[in-house]
Amino acid sequence: MTTNIQVQPKLEFIPPNFNPLVFQVCEFVLPLWLRSRTTIAEIKAENLDILIDLYQKFQSNKIRFLMAFRHPSVDDPYSLMYLLTKLLPKAAKQQGVSLKKPTIAHFIYDRGIPLWAGSSVGWLYSQLGGTPIHRGKLDRAGLRSIRQLFVDGQFPMMASPEGATNGHNEIVSPIEPGIAQMGFWCVEDLLAAKRLEEVFLVPIGIQYYYIDPPWASLEKLLTQLEIDSGLSQSSTLEIATPDGMKFTSEKEAILYKRLYRLGFHILKLMEDFYTKFYHKTPPEISPDSVSNPSELLFLRLEALLDTALKVAEESFNIPTKGNVIDRCRKLEQTGWDWIYREDIKNLEALSPLEKGLADRIAEEASLRMWHMRLVESFVAVTGKYVYEKPSVERFAETTLLLWDMLTRIKGGNPFKRPKLGKQRVEMAIENPLSVSSRWDTYKASRRKAVNDLTQDLQTALEKLIIKNP
The missing domain is CATH 3.40.1130.10 (Glycerol-3-phosphate (1)-acyltransferase)
Known part of the structure; x- marks a missing residue:
């Protein structure tokens, strides 16, 4: 991007x-x-x-x-x-x-x-x-x-x-x-x-x-997200439907499995991304140590968000302190301080070299804040949201958050969300x-x-x- x-x-x-x-x-x-x-x-x-x-x-x-x-x-x-x-x-x-x-x-x-x-x-x-x-x-x-x-x-x-x-x-x-x-x-x-x-x-x-429950629109959006993330229909990743979950149709049960399969697929891609390019290896979490897939998804997501924030914090030389929201706010303000310069009284008075260096810092700040924006989109995600109650609203909210993430990564505008119904x-x-x-x-x-x-x-x-x- x-x-x-x-x-x-x-x-x-x-x-x-x-x-x-x-x-x-x-x-x-x-x-x-x-x-x-x-x-x-x-x-x-x-x-x-x-x-x-x-x-x-x-x-x-x-x-x-x-x-x-x-x-x-x-x-x-x-x-x-x-x-x-x-x-x-x-x-x-x-x-x-x-x-x-x-x-x-x-x-x-x-x-x-x-x-x-x-x-x-x-x-x-x-x-x-x-x-x-x-x-x-x-x-x-x-x-x-x-x-x-x-x-x-x-x-x-x-x-x-x-x-x-x-x-x-x-x-x-x-x-x-x-x-x-x-x-x-x-x-x-x-x-x-x-x-x-x-x-x-x-x-x-x-x-x-x-x-009117927009299941058809949700299925279409989910299919597009699978294509955009490179998840093939022949993927070997299987998600079991937890005991006690109530669906109104077999179609909803299938969508649940697809949603969680997509979530795990994106998680794996992002974990590999931060491991390979930022040398941040997420902690190993054994599937046997949790009671259901949603708990595993939550623990891995929590570790990924922490990793993304640490990447941004280290680049800005900010100590890791406070909860996720506090850390996001601190990163945002630091990024703004690098872009909107209070220490420069008159931009027009800068030499071409000084202006070029200031532009470079602003550009780097924007790129570093990108990690924080990803985290900000997922700060309330628990991984258990759909599992606890598979309503169409919860399906839609979670799918749209995944759309936000993929859109940010692709360089698109996350504020132009699809309208499901x-x-x-x-x-x-x-x-x-x-x-x-x-x-x-x-x-x-x-x-x-x-x-x-x-x-x-x-x-x-x-x-x-x-x-x-």
Whole structure:
């Protein structure tokens, strides 16, 4: 894979600048966008009365709150905008509650999104009241903006505590403590201003279900992945169907075997790749030491992801420290530091030699970050996901993650995923978690208060997952 990455000036902060006209245009085109650019055909929400009450109190200056939403899909922003601009006002009207328009939120987004989605997206997010944050470093400008909006913004806040999409309907990635810390900062700033508003975090669940099970599309995609990975139909690798697994048809059982066979095949190719070219030999895991193929797949995948991160960390001279998500964020920020150079005040003043060296470093950084991007795509993969419940949604999510990986390796755009079929979106609002009531605990031990609130938020988001049979 080739790259034409060149050195860039430092990433500037994109200040939020809500524009009512831009919002009205987006609100108008949202239904058309959903129909034409996504697979979403229907959006429903439960417990809207909780959100109605919160917005009513917010607009009466009684509370401040942040909506912490699950992030399984890149389509989540459209689903959430539909929730706030369509479903919420409609439900409020039915209850005889008058809410001031617009019922939207200031949202926190990753500063990296405009880098791959285009600078126009950064402009649009700013006009819609969004504020960016660098995920891998102390972003003082971003944190100042978040704190100011949480305390004084004209709308509530919204953010994903998972930090990024994880591609899974029924798995919540380990959430980051930043959301809890933001809540306590808001309490602190309100007390300093002698204001009496109470602060809440509001868990919101989002799940996607196929209206018609797209088994035919899945089979076609799986066949293409087998071809792209060089897996022949005559492969001798056999996957036994575990005892107790329930399939609705023999065809599903065959697809299960093909999916796992493909997974093991890609794993072997990637293990050989890192062994041969990066001198990283994965640990030997005997099939006899595990109870089923899914456990073996998980252990080997976990070792492969660790290997890929170590390759990138060694090339950047970064110590291996923290969990997988922490390591990904650190690698991402280091790569950005090599591309978007804060130490170069004026790129135009560089000599041709200096510019050439800076371009070389930027190019190398992009290539080294490629290993991290592979890991990022699979950070929530357990290997047991389909084994535990062979639903069409779990089949599709796992197959699409494999498509992401192969697409990245081939040098394609992983954000242009195949559309397997129309989906309905089910959202649910959980009872809010009071941050203000934990203030005394925070004063006694900040770390304990943040950790406890983070764990309670994790539990609440997991509780919102609908375990459809």
